[in-house]
Amino acid sequence: xxxxxxxxxxxxxxxxxxxxxxxxxxxxxxxxxxxxxxxxxxxxxxxxxxxxxxxxxxxxxxxxxxxxxxxxxxxxxxxxxxxxxxxxxxxxxxxxxxxxxxxxxxxxxxxxxxxxxxxxxxxxxxxxxxxxxxxxxxxxxxxxxxxxxxxxxxxxxxxxxxxxxxxxxxxxxxxxxxxxxxxxxxxxxxxxxxxxxxxxxxxxxxxxxxxxxxxxxxxxxxxxxxxxxxxxxxxxxxxxxxxxxxxxxxxxxxxxxxxxxxxxxxxxxxxxxxxxxxxxxxxxxxxxxxxxxxxxxxxxxxxxxxxxxxxxxxxxxxxxxxxxxxxxxxxxxxxxxxxxxxxxxxxxxxxxxxxxxxxxxxxxxxxxxxxxxxxxxxxxxxxxxxxxxxxxxxxxxxxxxxxxxxxxxxxxxxxxxxxxxxxxxxxxxxxxxxxxxxxxxxxxxxxxxxxxxxxxxxxxxxxxxxxxxxxxxxxxxxxxxxxxxxxxxxxxxxxxxxxxxxxxxxxxxxxxxxxxxxxxxxxxxxxxxxxxxxxxxxxx
Amino acid sequence: xxxxxxxxxxxxxxxxxxxxxxxxxxxxxxxxxxxxxxxxxxxxxxxxxxxxxxxxxxxxxxxxxxxxxxxxxxxxxxxxxxxxxxxxxxxxxxxxxxxxxxxxxxxxxxxxxxxxxxxxxxxxxxxxxxxxxxxxxxxxxxxxxxxxxxxxxxxxxxxxxxxxxxxxxxxxxxxxxxxxxxxxxxxxxxxxxxxxxxxxxxxxxxxxxxxxxxxxxxxxxxxxxxxxxxxxxxxxxxxxxxxxxxxxxxxxxxxxxxxxxxxxxxxxxxxxxxxxxxxxxxxxxxxxxxxxxxxxxxxxxxx
Numbered sequence: 001x002x003x004x005x006x007x008x009x010x011x012x013x014x015x016x017x018x019x020x021x022x023x024x025x026x027x028x029x030x031x032x033x034x035x036x037x038x039x040x041x042x043x044x045x046x047x048x049x050x051x052x053x054x055x056x057x058x059x060x061x062x063x064x065x066x067x068x069x070x071x072x073x074x075x076x077x078x079x080x081x082x083x084x085x086x087x088x089x090x091x092x093x094x095x096x097x098x099x100x101x102x103x104x105x106x107x108x109x110x111x112x113x114x115x116x117x118x119x120x121x122x123x124x125x126x127x128x129x130x131x132x133x134x135x136x137x138x139x140x141x142x143x144x145x146x147x148x149x150x151x152x153x154x155x156x157x158x159x160x161x162x163x164x165x166x167x168x169x170x171x172x173x174x175x176x177x178x179x180x181x182x183x184x185x186x187x188x189x190x191x192x193x194x195x196x197x198x199x200x201x202x203x204x205x206x207x208x209x210x211x212x213x214x215x216x217x218x219x220x221x222x223x224x225x226x227x228x229x230x231x232x233x234x235x236x237x238x239x240x241x242x243x244x245x246x247x248x249x250x251x252x253x254x255x256x257x258x259x260x261x262x263x264x265x266x267x268x269x270x271x272x273x274x275x276x277x278x279x280x281x282x283x284x285x286x287x288x289x290x291x292x293x294x295x296x297x298x299x300x301x302x303x304x305x306x307x308x309x310x311x312x313x314x315x316x317x318x319x320x321x322x323x324x325x326x327x328x329x330x331x332x333x334x335x336x337x338x339x340x341x342x343x344x345x346x347x348x349x350x351x352x353x354x355x356x357x358x359x360x361x362x363x364x365x366x367x368x369x370x371x372x373x374x375x376x377x378x379x380x381x382x383x384x385x386x387x388x389x390x391x392x393x394x395x396x397x398x399x400x401x402x403x404x405x406x407x408x409x410x411x412x413x414x415x416x417x418x419x420x421x422x423x424x425x426x427x428x429x430x431x432x433x434x435x436x437x438x439x440x441x442x443x444x445x446x447x448x449x450x451x452x453x454x455x456x457x458x459x460x461x462x463x464x465x466x467x468x469x470x471x472x473x474x475x476x477x478x479x480x481x482x483x484x485x486x487x488x489x490x491x492x493x494x495x496x497x498x499x500x501x502x503x504x505x506x507x508x509x510x511x512x513x514x515x516x517x518x519x520x521x522x523x524x525x526x527x528x529x530x531x532x533x534x535x536x537x538x539x540x
Numbered sequence: 541x542x543x544x545x546x547x548x549x550x551x552x553x554x555x556x557x558x559x560x561x562x563x564x565x566x567x568x569x570x571x572x573x574x575x576x577x578x579x580x581x582x583x584x585x586x587x588x589x590x591x592x593x594x595x596x597x598x599x600x601x602x603x604x605x606x607x608x609x610x611x612x613x614x615x616x617x618x619x620x621x622x623x624x625x626x627x628x629x630x631x632x633x634x635x636x637x638x639x640x641x642x643x644x645x646x647x648x649x650x651x652x653x654x655x656x657x658x659x660x661x662x663x664x665x666x667x668x669x670x671x672x673x674x675x676x677x678x679x680x681x682x683x684x685x686x687x688x689x690x691x692x693x694x695x696x697x698x699x700x701x702x703x704x705x706x707x708x709x710x711x712x713x714x715x716x717x718x719x720x721x722x723x724x725x726x727x728x729x730x731x732x733x734x735x736x737x738x739x740x741x742x743x744x745x746x747x748x749x750x751x752x753x754x755x756x757x758x759x760x761x762x763x764x765x766x767x768x769x770x771x772x773x774x775x776x777x778x779x780x781x782x783x784x785x786x787x788x789x790x791x792x793x794x795x796x797x798x799x800x801x802x803x804x805x806x807x808x809x810x811x812x813x814x815x816x817x818x819x820x821x822x823x824x825x826x827x828x829x830x831x832x833x834x835x836x837x838x839x840x841x842x843x
Contacts, residue, residue, distance in 0.1 A: 343782065343786075417782070448783075450782035450783060452782075512817075515744075515782055516744070516780060516782060523743060523780045524743070524835055524839075525743070525744045525745065525816070525832060525835050527832035527835070528832070528835040528836060528839070531835065531836050531839055535839070
């Protein structure tokens with residue numbers, strides 16, 4: 001149901017008590033709740049609690065739970081538990097208090113609730129809720145930030161407390177219900193997870209995320225489904241490739257989009273994109289580059305003026321996406337090649353790791369410019385991406401050598417420079433890249449070989465991380481199973497209780513090991529990444 | 541290019557008359573003179589002539605400072621709105637900016653001296669390398685502040701510039717000892733801090749200076765002694781060497797050697813590159829900077 005000024009008010013169920021104040025209003029800056037708003041919310045909740053304490057009985061608690069599963073299709077999945085966590089502890093304390101009070105008749109309770117609801121609604125009519133973007137689009141924004149009130153658990157609650165566990169199970173169930181309602185399926189974790197990484201998801205490639213989706217998918221656009229499958233099966237891999245594919249798919253989505261009546265394109269389209277993004281992050285966690293691209297698109301969409309006609313708006317958005325791809329990816333790689341070629345001299349022996357589209361581009365360009373060098377490609381299991389890089393370089397005619405990463409310290413004395421690609425550059429100067437990169441940087445440092453990282457500026461992210469544990473990606477553990485001479489060792493790894501397989505995807509390299517970062521803005525030391533971020537923010 | 545001949549004369553005379561003037565300052569002064577006498581019809585032509593003049597200056601004196609000073613000069617004078625329809629008006633604006641730039645950089649050495657001398661404690665033993673006018677200014681300021689300290693200077697072959705430095709310090713009544721270049725490791729345990737000048741400060745925060753500086757930096761790191769560099773801001777240059785080999789040849793050797801000698805492998809380079817990991821602090825007229833802050837300042841200066 002829509003308000004008079006077109007804002008969507010979700011989840012209002014007249015039969016039950018509290019109104020869900022989850023209005024999805026995407027204002028231009030996407031501000032979070034300001035301090036005053038948070039305080040106001042807290043005061044209101046306290047007031048509400050006080051009013052409820054007088055007449056609340058146990059039957060009301062069930063009613064609240066029921067209303068919690070009211071469908072809100074365009075709501076991002078990870079947000080809902082955060083918001084439910086707010087009312088849930090409130091009810092817990094209330095129900096404890098109300099347990100002793102005598103239960104009033106149901107009709108009386110309902111009437112009182114309706115009266116309170118009306119009064120609350122009028123008081124909250126003018127309040128805005130801050131931009132509640134999809135949590136997955138923000139680079140790892142904590143769900144706590146989106147919670148209006150941070151509730152502290154009472155001191156005596158233990159993790160294995162059966163009551164707390166039951167509550168958690170109920171919360172997850174609610175989340176599942178909400179998921180099914182919003183047509184974004186939750187993938188279940190597969191296999192035993194090593195305890196250090198138990199906070200991350202580990203999915204199996206054999207159970208695709210599309211198993212639970214109905215055909216035809218009504219909420220999720222088919223090209224998004226296809227993209228998600230391509231991500232989860234590893235058909236599209238590599239930071240640039242994923243971002244470009246995402247942007248092209250979004251172009252298709254915008255093309256097929258039609259504004260429903262009484263809706264504004266700028267707000268509705270953003271709401272439509274949120275379940276797609278949560279679906280994609282279920283298929284494979286979003287990369288920093290994809291996160292930045294999504295942020296850009298959402299900003300562009302919300303900046304569309306309301307009087308713009310639909311066709312014109314769509315054309316504008318398509319053009320924006322095209323120019324983003326062109327500027328940030330294609331032209332950036334040209335600029336980076338220009339700087340990088342200055343650093344390649346005749347007679348160089350260059351070491352590369354894995355398959356980075358940018359590094360391959362640089363080497364091909366340098367070869368075209370008649371520089372005399374040879375390349376050593378280092379590869380590692382289970383992805384063996386170095387073979388793809390080898391194929392591309394040999395096709396150009398560059399002299400290449402291929403080694404596995406275990407031979408690194410053997411060939412490093414021959415090497416004059418190391419060129420590495422990056423998945424993302426963090427705000428404290430750490431480089432996040434394919435697992436194995438930090439090992440190469442470490443050994444190169446020990447041999448005094450300069451390490452150069454090539455990275456476009458759209459991969460710079462505001463996140464700060466000092467180790468590879470706190471946030472990473474776990475790939476399918478079955479990839480580590482080796483079949484040699486017809487025998488597959490580790491085939492029955494699940495049956496061995498004490499065995500866990502860990503297939504990490506990324507690792508972080510400290511800035512002390514990196515000598516130079518080549519970006520489209522120029523050559524900068526690793527410690528100057530926050531300066532670039534600052535300059536970028538000023539530009540925007 | 542008749543103007544080029546006119547350029548050399550003021551440059552050489554200035555350096556001869558006032559040996560206290562940094563070569564970059566003299567170069568910029570000549571560039572300003574050149575600008576005043578330039579007779580091109582368009583702004584583009586003017587810029588082209590200026591770039592050519594800078595190149596000619598680099599050919600005479602191949603130090604890093606001349607090249608960086610020249611480029612910064614060019615950027616500074618064109619960093620203003622040149623939208624006037626009349627060329628002579630534009631030129632006047634540019635000349636004004638040029639004079640301003642010149643005034644600023646003539647004062648920079650004094651600013652650096654004022655900043656740095658507080659880091660010299662009473663009774664300190666200082667080690668320095670070769671002859672640097674900025675370091676001399678710093679030590680002069682410290683002496684004027686009634687601080688007692690002794691200085692060790694390396695001989696700095698092949699031109700024995702260290703002996704010149706020792707003579708100047710002696711004139712200031714500062715106790716000074718000349719040591720061999722090879723004795724840096726030996727003397728390091730006696731000294732409290734190391735102060736050197738710079739010919740150029742590169743993007744990574746490292747410095748390019750007279751050959752022997754890198755050795756001194758490595759020794760001071762091994763002994764955990766602070767290694768300070770004093771440099772004016774016009775010495776910031778847009779280079780990013782990865783190692784000693786990566787420094788361009790035109791800076792490593794003197795200009796006349798580059799022109800006459802065929803096989804540079806037989807020649808000895810005059811400068812070396814000290815990476816930022818070995819430097820504790822840089823004292824510039826923009827303030828006291830850590831090596832990682834240099835890149836920040838460079839981005840502000842050049843972008």
